Amino acid sequence: EVQLVESGGGLVKPGGSLRVSCAASGFTFSGYTMNWVRQAPGKGLEWVSSISSSSSYIYYADSMKGRFAVSRDNAKNSLFLLMNSLRTEDTAVYYCARGPTPVIEDYFDYWGRGILVTVSS
């Protein structure tokens, strides 16, 4: 069974940094693209970033470029999102989601339960 479990969320002050993680199990992690999608309270889905299976290709949403950094450790079946210069508008539930292939795709076939990141003074 595919499982994606996010961790590392919490409360951070504006301008601060936070790293969230996603532990994957139930599939060959190194064979799939991984992604982050967020959802602000009461709002819709917003794509954050995608990283290909070998980390060769990385994409970010414009509003995250230069502030967020995605990475993965295939040996540890883990995905990471380092968020710097956080703003109040970054407050959201951050979902880890699997892409269906090793290359960047436009849909996500499995999702974690999400982790809440709150940016507030």
Next chain:
Amino acid sequence: QSVLTQPSSVSAAPGQQVTISCSGSSSNIGNNLVSWYQQLPGTAPKLLIYDNNKRPSGIPDRFSGSKSGTSATLGITGLQTGDEADYYCGTWDSSLSAVVFGGGTKLTVL
């Protein structure tokens, strides 16, 4: 303001059918594949439809997807109270080099 446009809400009675539209442009829906997600209250999104009209294993055939030009449609037949959820369309936007989603449609089964 979402790149893809969906109605904010739709409603229908149990047993009836409903369609949810998703409108975009040539840089996204017009030249890329569309997916649909269901988000039940308090839960993570779940893939319903991918590649315009394909259903993942375990998704009942009451759910269907179609695409024409720069618009896509999700259809749900035989509505059940358990179908009450938010539904999102998504695709790749070639101009933005980004995955884009619609703003979501809340389905109420009266």
